[in-house]
Amino acid sequence: MQKETQPVNQPNPFEKVIEFVDERVGLKTIQAKMMNEPIPGGSRWAYAFGSILLFIFILQVVTGILLMFYYVPSTDHAYDSTQYIIHEVDYGWFLLSYHFWGSSAMVVMVFAHMSQVFLWGAYKKPRELIWLVGLALFGIVMGFGFTGYLLPWDQRAYWATVVGVEIMDKTPIVGDFIARFLKGGPTPGQMTLSRFFVIHVMVLPAALMGLAGLHIFLFRKAGPAGPFRGTPEELKAKTDYFFPRQIWKDIVGMATVFLIICSLAFIEPVVLLEQATPDPGDYHPEPEWYFLFLFQLLRLKIFGGEFGQFMGAMAIPGAFMAFLAVLPFIDTKPERNIFKRPVALIGWIFIMVFILVFTWSAIINREFLD
Amino acid sequence: MQPKLTAKARCTDKEVGKISKVIVDPLSHEISHVVVRELNGQGVDRQVPIEQIQTVVSEEEIVLRCPSEEFDRFPQLERDQYVTIHDVEIAHLEDHLHVEPGEVLVPLPRLEQGVPRRAFFNNMTHAIGTLIALPLAFPVLKFLMKPMYKPFDNAWFSVGNIKKIKKENIGFQFKFRRGFKEAFMPEQQIEKNIWVVKATPEVQKAVTGGKDAKFFGNKGDLLHVNKANSPYIGFSGKCPHLGCGYKWRRTKNFPDGVFLCPCHLSLYDEAGKVIDGPAPRALDVLPMQVDDAGEIKIIDVEYKAGIKKQIRLL
Numbered sequence: 231m232q233k234e235t236q237p238v239n240q241p242n243p244f245e246k247v248i249e250f251v252d253e254r255v256g257l258k259t260i261q262a263k264m265m266n267e268p269i270p271g272g273s274r275w276a277y278a279f280g281s282i283l284l285f286i287f288i289l290q291v292v293t294g295i296l297l298m299f300y301y302v303p304s305t306d307h308a309y310d311s312t313q314y315i316i317h318e319v320d321y322g323w324f325l326l327s328y329h330f331w332g333s334s335a336m337v338v339m340v341f342a343h344m345s346q347v348f349l350w351g352a353y354k355k356p357r358e359l360i361w362l363v364g365l366a367l368f369g370i371v372m373g374f375g376f377t378g379y380l381l382p383w384d385q386r387a388y389w390a391t392v393v394g395v396e397i398m399d400k401t402p403i404v405g406d407f408i409a410r411f412l413k414g415g416p417t418p419g420q421m422t423l424s425r426f427f428v429i430h431v432m433v434l435p436a437a438l439m440g441l442a443g444l445h446i447f448l449f450r451k452a453g454p455a456g457p458f459r460g461t462p463e464e465l466k467a468k469t470d471y472f473f474p475r476q477i478w479k480d481i482v483g484m485a486t487v488f489l490i491i492c493s494l495a496f497i498e499p500v501v502l503l504e505q506a507t508p509d510p511g512d513y514h515p516e517p518e519w520y521f522l523f524l525f526q527l528l529r530l531k532i533f534g535g536e537f538g539q540f541m542g543a544m545a546i547p548g549a550f551m552a553f554l555a556v557l558p559f560i561d562t563k564p565e566r567n568i569f570k571r572p573v574a575l576i577g578w579i580f581i582m583v584f585i586l587v588f589t590w591s592a593i594i595n596r597e598f599l600d
Numbered sequence: 601m602q603p604k605l606t607a608k609a610r611c612t613d614k615e616v617g618k619i620s621k622v623i624v625d626p627l628s629h630e631i632s633h634v635v636v637r638e639l640n641g642q643g644v645d646r647q648v649p650i651e652q653i654q655t656v657v658s659e660e661e662i663v664l665r666c667p668s669e670e671f672d673r674f675p676q677l678e679r680d681q682y683v684t685i686h687d688v689e690i691a692h693l694e695d696h697l698h699v700e701p702g703e704v705l706v707p708l709p710r711l712e713q714g715v716p717r718r719a720f721f722n723n724m725t726h727a728i729g730t731l732i733a734l735p736l737a738f739p740v741l742k743f744l745m746k747p748m749y750k751p752f753d754n755a756w757f758s759v760g761n762i763k764k765i766k767k768e769n770i771g772f773q774f775k776f777r778r779g780f781k782e783a784f785m786p787e788q789q790i791e792k793n794i795w796v797v798k799a800t801p802e803v804q805k806a807v808t809g810g811k812d813a814k815f816f817g818n819k820g821d822l823l824h825v826n827k828a829n830s831p832y833i834g835f836s837g838k839c840p841h842l843g844c845g846y847k848w849r850r851t852k853n854f855p856d857g858v859f860l861c862p863c864h865l866s867l868y869d870e871a872g873k874v875i876d877g878p879a880p881r882a883l884d885v886l887p888m889q890v891d892d893a894g895e896i897k898i899i900d901v902e903y904k905a906g907i908k909k910q911i912r913l914l
Contacts, residue, residue: 262687268626268709292736296743300783307784314784319746321739453691462627469626470711471688474721485728 265473270456272468273476276350277454279343281480282487284442286336289488290374291435293329301381303427305420308383309505316500327495333375335491337520340371348578351566352455358558360452363445365554370438375518377430380423388506389515391426392418393525397543417508458566514599516592523588526595608661609636609648611668619662620645623682623705626690634662635677635705645677681708747783752818752912754899759794762832762894769803769870770857771795771835771848778900793837794886794898795848795859797870800831806871807833807885815887815899823899824887833872834888834898835859841866841879843905859883880908 241249252258269277300319302311315322344364347353353361380391395418399409414421456465470476503513517525524547527533533542561574568575607619621635633647652674654665664671682705685693690706759776773793781787799807813826826833839846844863851858858875859868867876872883887899902914 259686262683263689266683266688268688268690270627272711296740299744300746302784310784318783320742322743322746324739325743450689451691453689466627467710469709471709474718474725475711477725478721481725481728485732488732 265471265477267450267454267472268469269454269472269476270469271460271465272470273472273479274457275479275483276346277476278480278483279339279346280449282483283336283339283343285480285484286332286339286487286491287438287442289491290329290332290336293325293332294431294435296325297329298431303381303423305383305423305506308381308423309502312382312384312502316502323499324495327499328491330500331491331494331498333378334494334518334520335487336371337375339487340368344368345578345582348574349568350455350458351568351571351574353558354561354564354566355558357448357452357455360445360448361558362555363441363448365551367438367441367445369551370434370441372520374430374434374438375520377426377434379518380426381430382500382502383423383506384502384504385506385510385513386503386516388418388508389510389513390517390521391422393515394517394521395422397528400540401544402540455566458568514596516596519589522592523585526588526592529592529595602659603656603662604659607659609634610657610661610663611666611671612654612664613668615639616664616668616671617646621677621705623647623707624685624693626688626693626706629690629693636671636674645679646671646674647677648674681713682706683708750914752901752914754817754823756889756897757900759796759834759896759898762796762798762890762896765796765798768798768800771797771859771870773837773848774896792900793845795835795837795846795883796888796896797833797835797872798831799833799870801829803871804829804831804833806869806873813885815901824889826885826887830888830890832888832890832896834886834896835872836884836886836902838884838902838905839863839866839879840881840884840903840905841877846883880906881910884910 248257297315300311300315300322302308312326315326317323347361347364376391376394380387395409395412398412399405401408410416412422412425413419414425460468504511516522524543527542527546528539530542532538565571603619605619605621608615609617609619617636617638619634620637622631623633623635624630625632631650633649634653635645636648638644638646648664648671652664652666653662655663657663685704685706688706693706757776757778759774764774765772773795775791775793777789777791779787780790797803808826808828810828812828815823815825817823837845839861841861841864844861846859846861846866846868848857849860850856851860854867854875857870859870859872860866861868861877861879864879865877866874866879868879868883869875872885874882884901884903886901889897891897900914901912904911904913
């Protein structure tokens with residue numbers, strides 16, 4: 231009762247501004263709706279990957295914008311301006327290396343996020359659309375990796391692009407068009423750099439922002455899937471809201487990933503090779519590590535020749551992506567428990583082992599080349 | 601038939617109150633309780649399970665299964681254990697509900713009830729966010745500042761020969777080219793211009809005030825002295841108002857000619873003094889020397905425009 235006798239606190243100017251905006255846009259309702267989303271079965275570390283991805287992307291945008299303050303996308307200045315960022319500009323080496331390692335972290339987190347959704351059976355009805363938009367986002371992340379790789383215009387950049395575009399060239403019917411479209415001509419040069427630059431800094435970020443917004447909207451519309459086992463009563467008893475426990479887990483995850491990316495930037499900062507020329511010299515062309523398994527696949531004898539190459543470079547990865555896209559529509563059983571979905575579990579393990587083995591063998595192969 | 605909020609609630613024997621709210625189960629999306637506000641006393645809200653409704657007589661009235669003595673045994677509504685559906689996002693919940701007017705309540709999950717560490721989590725979340733953002737602030741600022749403060753270039757440039765100037769007390773333009781190296785770009789040749797006046801002693805005095813003008817470098821070291829009695833005066837080609845390029849023009853009011861800036865119509869006389877217009881200071885005199893052969897050399901100095909004081913930029 232004593233409390234009520236105390237004078238009512240006058241709102242401070244900041245609270246007044248908040249009040250003013252709230253009255254007009256319903257800020258507090260929006261905040262409450264965002265924060266108070268019930269998570270069936272309670273918050274978990276496993277649910278943090280999506281938020282971490284968003285966090286990494288935001289920092290990629292920030293570091294990317296900063297790099298553009300100095301970077302010039304022309305064949306006679308791209309290499310020099312990148313070297314200038316690394317060697318002359320204060321903390322330039324760090325921001326560039328952060329951006330570089332951030333892209334790897336993004337790919338790792340995409341794999342973790344997709345695996346979690348797959349193993350939890352969260353792509354099933356009513357969440358098919360979230361899964362489909364997620365696959366598009368996966369493609370965009372890979373596109374970021376591929377286009378960004380060319381921008382420093384060193385030997386590594388140039389040759390990864392040459393090989394990557396040659397692979398796309400083998401797409402039936404439209405391959406030649408796509409390859410010429412990306413190269414901006416018959417051979418890689420200034421037009422290629424301009425196109426990759428625009429795709430990397432304008433097209434893909436816009437696409438990613440739009441689709442990520444749609445992804446989150448669809449997610450909130452369907453609600454979180456929750457764990458794959460437990461009775462409704464058990465889930466209800468463990469349910470909590472997005473804030474504070476899940477946000478706490480998310481932000482601890484973000485901080486961890488941030489520290490790892492920073493450490494990698496310190497331990498292994500980006501070093502450019504020689505400026506790009508159409509003569510590889512002693513350099514053995516190789517794509518970024520997350521494309522290595524595909525690269526290695528194409529060294530196999532069975533994927534030699536025109537048909538084999540088409541199978542290895544286009545048909546198999548394409549069929550795999552198509553399979554993932556139709557997965558929620560062919561796998562319509564409501565069972566989500568991964569331990570009661572043996573085909574899904576074995577399939578996931580197979581894919582992971584395949585990627586690991588081929589990535590590893592590509593790394594071993596380096597020794598034979600040197 | 602669906603009762604309205606504010607519908608009367610009767611027990612088997614008499615009216616006990618009105619429906620004031622409904623409570624919805626967040627998982628099944630079904631109404632689990634109605635909240636009945638007692639008629640008597642202080643208007644206590646009681647939570648009545650939905651199964652206790654025997655009949656819905658009309659939109660305005662429902663009948664409960666129990667007698668009025670038992671009604672008091674229903675638990676009081678603990679409002680802080682619930683949130684309204686405006687404060688929580690439950691997918692498709694609102695599609696199921698047609699409750700007007702008033703609050704539809706959803707029970708707060710057990711784990712969210714009286715969370716003692718809510719504030720702690722909140723603070724820690726902000727603290728970690730700050731720990732991520734703060735260490736980046738300084739490097740980012742330094743990164744952006746790299747090309748902003750260049751040391752002055754105090755090299756001498758030849759701009760032409762004084763023999764070209766045939767008349768005293770008029771502005772004569774000399775164009776010159778100089779190398780310019782910026783960041784990672786290769787050195788470029790850029791064209792600049794200065795204005796030189798062959799001054800009569802009166803004009804010399806108007807410019808210098810009878811005193812030598814000293815020019816200093818980055819660390820305050822003396823670079824050059826323009827002698828007070830030197831007949832040749834060089835003006836920077838940049839208008840001290842807002843940095844445009846000005847010209848020497850004869851006008852109706854000034855048939856002998858004046859320096860005229862076309863941007864904001866600042867006028868300067870042959871000594872560089874402001875005659876008219878918005879310029880805050882006279883034209884900037886350059887460090888200049890003329891050798892025995894009449895070759896003019898200058899240091900390419902530029903000052904900040906728009907202020908009374910001369911602050912060197914280049």
